[in-house]
Amino acid sequence: MPWRFLGRRLLQAVPVLAIVAVAVFLLLELAEGDAVDAYLAGTGAGDAGLAAALREEYGLTDSLPVRFLTYAVRLATLDLGHSFAFSRPVAGVIGERLPVTLLLMGSAVMLSGALGVLLGGLAAWRAGRAADLSITVAALVLNAMPGFWLGLLGLILFAVKLRWLPLGGIGTIGADLPPLAAAVDLARHLVLPVATLALTYLALYVRLMRAAMLDAAGSGWVLAARARGLPEARVLLRHMARPALLPVVTMIGLQAGGMLGGSVVIESVFAIPGLGRLAFEAVSQRDLPLLAGILLAGTVTVVAVNIIVDLLYRRLDPRVGDAAAREGGR
Amino acid sequence: MHSTSARVFGGLRALLLGAAAMGAGVAAATEAVAQEVQRGGRLTVAADTEPRNINPAMVASNGVFFVSSKVVEPLAEMDYEAGLRGVLAVGWEGSEDGRTITFRLREGVAWSDGTPFTSADVAFSAMEVWKPLQNLGRAIFADLEAVETPDDHTAVFRFTRPTPLQLIENALPAVSAVLPRHLYQGTDIAQNPLNNAPVGTGPFLFAEHRPGEYFRLTRNPGYWGEGQPYLDEIVYRVLPDAASKAAALETGDIQLTAFSAVPLTDLARLDAIDGISVIPGGYEGITYHITLEINHRRAELANPLVRRALAHAIDRNFIVDVVFMGYAAASTGPVPATAADFYTADVPAHAFDPAEAERLLDEAGYPRGADGTRFSLRLRPAPWFQMTRATGDYVRQALQQVGIAVELVTADSGAHSVAVYTDHDFDLAIGSPVWRNDPAISTTILFQGGLPAGVPFSNQYGYDDPEMNALIAAAAAELDRDRRVALYHDFQRKAATDLPIIHLVDFTFITVARDEVKGVASNPRWATSSWADTWVAR
Numbered sequence: 001m002p003w004r005f006l007g008r009r010l011l012q013a014v015p016v017l018a019i020v021a022v023a024v025f026l027l028l029e030l031a032e033g034d035a036v037d038a039y040l041a042g043t044g045a046g047d048a049g050l051a052a053a054l055r056e057e058y059g060l061t062d063s064l065p066v067r068f069l070t071y072a073v074r075l076a077t078l079d080l081g082h083s084f085a086f087s088r089p090v091a092g093v094i095g096e097r098l099p100v101t102l103l104l105m106g107s108a109v110m111l112s113g114a115l116g117v118l119l120g121g122l123a124a125w126r127a128g129r130a131a132d133l134s135i136t137v138a139a140l141v142l143n144a145m146p147g148f149w150l151g152l153l154g155l156i157l158f159a160v161k162l163r164w165l166p167l168g169g170i171g172t173i174g175a176d177l178p179p180l181a182a183a184v185d186l187a188r189h190l191v192l193p194v195a196t197l198a199l200t201y202l203a204l205y206v207r208l209m210r211a212a213m214l215d216a217a218g219s220g221w222v223l224a225a226r227a228r229g230l231p232e233a234r235v236l237l238r239h240m241a242r243p244a245l246l247p248v249v250t251m252i253g254l255q256a257g258g259m260l261g262g263s264v265v266i267e268s269v270f271a272i273p274g275l276g277r278l279a280f281e282a283v284s285q286r287d288l289p290l291l292a293g294i295l296l297a298g299t300v301t302v303v304a305v306n307i308i309v310d311l312l313y314r315r316l317d318p319r320v321g322d323a324a325a326r327e328g329g330r
Numbered sequence: 331m332h333s334t335s336a337r338v339f340g341g342l343r344a345l346l347l348g349a350a351a352m353g354a355g356v357a358a359a360t361e362a363v364a365q366e367v368q369r370g371g372r373l374t375v376a377a378d379t380e381p382r383n384i385n386p387a388m389v390a391s392n393g394v395f396f397v398s399s400k401v402v403e404p405l406a407e408m409d410y411e412a413g414l415r416g417v418l419a420v421g422w423e424g425s426e427d428g429r430t431i432t433f434r435l436r437e438g439v440a441w442s443d444g445t446p447f448t449s450a451d452v453a454f455s456a457m458e459v460w461k462p463l464q465n466l467g468r469a470i471f472a473d474l475e476a477v478e479t480p481d482d483h484t485a486v487f488r489f490t491r492p493t494p495l496q497l498i499e500n501a502l503p504a505v506s507a508v509l510p511r512h513l514y515q516g517t518d519i520a521q522n523p524l525n526n527a528p529v530g531t532g533p534f535l536f537a538e539h540r541p542g543e544y545f546r547l548t549r550n551p552g553y554w555g556e557g558q559p560y561l562d563e564i565v566y567r568v569l570p571d572a573a574s575k576a577a578a579l580e581t582g583d584i585q586l587t588a589f590s591a592v593p594l595t596d597l598a599r600l601d602a603i604d605g606i607s608v609i610p611g612g613y614e615g616i617t618y619h620i621t622l623e624i625n626h627r628r629a630e631l632a633n634p635l636v637r638r639a640l641a642h643a644i645d646r647n648f649i650v651d652v653v654f655m656g657y658a659a660a661s662t663g664p665v666p667a668t669a670a671d672f673y674t675a676d677v678p679a680h681a682f683d684p685a686e687a688e689r690l691l692d693e694a695g696y697p698r699g700a701d702g703t704r705f706s707l708r709l710r711p712a713p714w715f716q717m718t719r720a721t722g723d724y725v726r727q728a729l730q731q732v733g734i735a736v737e738l739v740t741a742d743s744g745a746h747s748v749a750v751y752t753d754h755d756f757d758l759a760i761g762s763p764v765w766r767n768d769p770a771i772s773t774t775i776l777f778q779g780g781l782p783a784g785v786p787f788s789n790q791y792g793y794d795d796p797e798m799n800a801l802i803a804a805a806a807a808e809l810d811r812d813r814r815v816a817l818y819h820d821f822q823r824k825a826a827t828d829l830p831i832i833h834l835v836d837f838t839f840i841t842v843a844r845d846e847v848k849g850v851a852s853n854p855r856w857a858t859s860s861w862a863d864t865w866v867a868r
Contacts, residue, residue, distance in 0.1 A: 169567070
């Protein structure tokens with residue numbers, strides 16, 4: 001693995017993180033109410049003395065520049081600090097949820113990518129015929145449905161009516177299972193949320209794949225391959241599908257950025273303790289340390305996924321070498 | 331199955347107004363007694379919220395009590411028949427001068443680690459936690475000077491000023507959770523890790539909290555209650571989505587939802603399902619109001635005629651029927667009719683009468699302009715409940731009918747709280763204050779003048795009336811029960827006359843439970859009580 005390339009990628013992430021970090025601080029600052037207001041609103045009663053004592057404890061009485069400096073230094077030194085809303089170290093709070101989110105979103109993106117490539121390829125192959133039309137329409141309909149609604153439909157059908165799948169959560173509560181059975185239990189719990197997420201993303205990949213395949217179909221190299229008398233299957237797979245994967249892979253990389261924020265709704269419907277719900281809570285509780293931690297975790301994820309995407313590019317397209325990687329793979 | 335009509339709510343009111351009778355809550359309790367109690371098993375309920383601090387001695391809130399009232403016990407709890415039933419206290423009396431209250435404490439009670447429970451624990455909790463740290467206790471115990479412990483089972487509370495015994499009695503269920511002194515003393519109480527894993531004398535032990543997933547409590551084998559508790563385990567499953575909660579009830583993944591966690595619109599459908607019942611009782615001790623908060627800093631709204639017009643312009647019964655689908659009652663003032671001790675119906679009434687509202691607005695000097703509008707206001711509905719937001723939508727329409735243009739301004743909890751209670755950046759707001767069984771706990775603060783800015787759920791509307799302030803002060807220090815009640819009757823009349831804020835409806839919550847869950851709604855604060863007598867039939 002080229003370490004210079006990796007190092008450059010990480011360096012590129014620094015200004016991105018800095019800009020987002022400032023934006024997050026300012027947005028939370030602009031929002032009315034602070035962590036103490038949000039907390040007291042939830043307890044149903046309070047008084048001015050209690051509020052003042054809590055503000056002192058949280059360090060909210062410092063001036064704006066001082067608070068920003070504390071926040072910036074923390075981010076720079078990767079010291080995540082203490083969450084207001086959870087009264088625990090931020091690293092622990094995020095550490096609990098990151099694996100679940102990565103598993104959920106990773107599986108969903110993989111599944112929708114794979115299905116998208118298959119169905120998109122099929123649609124291109126059968127362009128203009130019934131199969132093409134039905135795939136395209138189905139994908140668009142799924143895309144137009146709100147995620148929570150699709151999730152609820154799946155939940156009512158498979159968990160309530162048919163009782164095939166568990167209703168929510170990430171594991172059977174209180175069941176002390178051996179590792180293999182626990183993995184099966186987790187997988188069963190993830191079927192519905194992963195399928196829901198994958199189906200809502202599906203249209204994107206279907207359309208991308210189909211368009212790229214058709215694009216390739218009109219290219220000189222496909223013409224040349226056909227002229228050479230190569231079998232149709234080989235033309236489809238090697239000469240059309242392979243280059244068509246490039247935009248799909250790009251899109252997977254881009255979607256990774258939305259992975260953390262995109263699942264609040266699905267996490268709520270299926271009661272999954274993921275980062276989306278955590279970020280939502282952090283914002284509504286005005287919990288700056290927690291939000292900063294989630295931000296860091298998100299940045300690391302995006303950078304990591306982009307590195308993987310770049311590496312995939314090199315495999316898919318021999319023309320993409322170091323030069324293209326330096327350009328960001330595009 | 332229980333009937334789910336609005337009549338049940340009315341029935342409960344009649345029950346509480348007319349002393350002992352049969353009502354849905356009591357019926358549920360007696361039904362449980364009639365059957366043979368079955369021990370063991372797990373009860374899975376939908377979690378309400380996941381508070382950061384679940385120490386009920388510090389945070390007296392229903393979200394905290396829902397979990398921790400099973401672990402940490404108060405001195406006394408509400409009871410349908412006795413009114414108040416001793417828990418960690420077995421008896422109490424006040425002195426003639428109102429400066430001391432003597433509690434006799436239960437003997438043979440131990441903390442879950444085996445250490446005996448004594449009066450030292452009560453003294454420590456009162457002086458080190460309730461008075462300095464608790465959101466409600468800071469006001470109620472402000473005059474508490476010392477707690478003396480002449481022996482292990484007597485605690486004598488000494489107040490610097492005469493304090494009505496009635497007030498302390500009414501406050502006990504919510505403010506008197508007792509903590510183990512030996513585990514808290516010498517630590518930073520506010521940061522003690524036990525705040526997230528409480529230790530108490532209650533029927534259940536705190537087992538674990540998996541954030542975003544569940545809380546789990548297990549049976550306390552050393553509980554003092556004879557043969558109690560019946561359940562082996564209680565699990566609170568976190569289900570953030572309301573529709574998922576309803577689905578989980580259907581599948582049996584959860585057996586009970588409290589605090590109206592299931593949307594009111596789903597209740598009829600759920601009640602029709604075999605094996606699921608809608609239970610409206612068991613919340614009489616935690617009644618909520620929907621109020622219209624009015625900022626008197628607006629010249630128009632400082633005018634009593636305009637405020638009266640607002641009261642006439644809003645149809646309370648519409649809110650009851652449409653927003654609450656019948657599970658509420660039109661309000662006559664700051665004391666709900668279910669609080670028989672304090673309630674009076676003898677107050678100026680403001681019936682729904684848009685024509686009268688228009689007449690009053692004309693008289694106040696705000697005629698309709700060329701565009702039909704008299705003036706315009708900004709209305710902030712509190713985000714706490716779906717019903718507060720829906721009431722905001724209705725009030726906007728109702729006021730537009732009488733020529734007042736209303737702009738809705740919505741915000742999340744923190745932003746709403748600071749806008750209304752600190753910055754006073756509102757003209758009207760929809761609030762939902764809690765009635766806590768005595769007007770002096772969280773009700774008179776809605777009318778008292780001269781409070782500093784930044785006190786949530788208090789009078790931040792700029793209303794400051796000397797007569798009202800005097801009434802509140804007199805009642806807070808009146809030792810004689812009858813005279814105290816009479817003062818609170820005057821308070822209600824004054825509130826309905828001045829209308830500094832307008833109480834629109836009173837509501838309590840709904841429990842939906844599977845029929846195998848027995849001993850539900852067995853007291854007026856059931857969801858926030860110990861559940862020592864709750865069991866699951868198999």
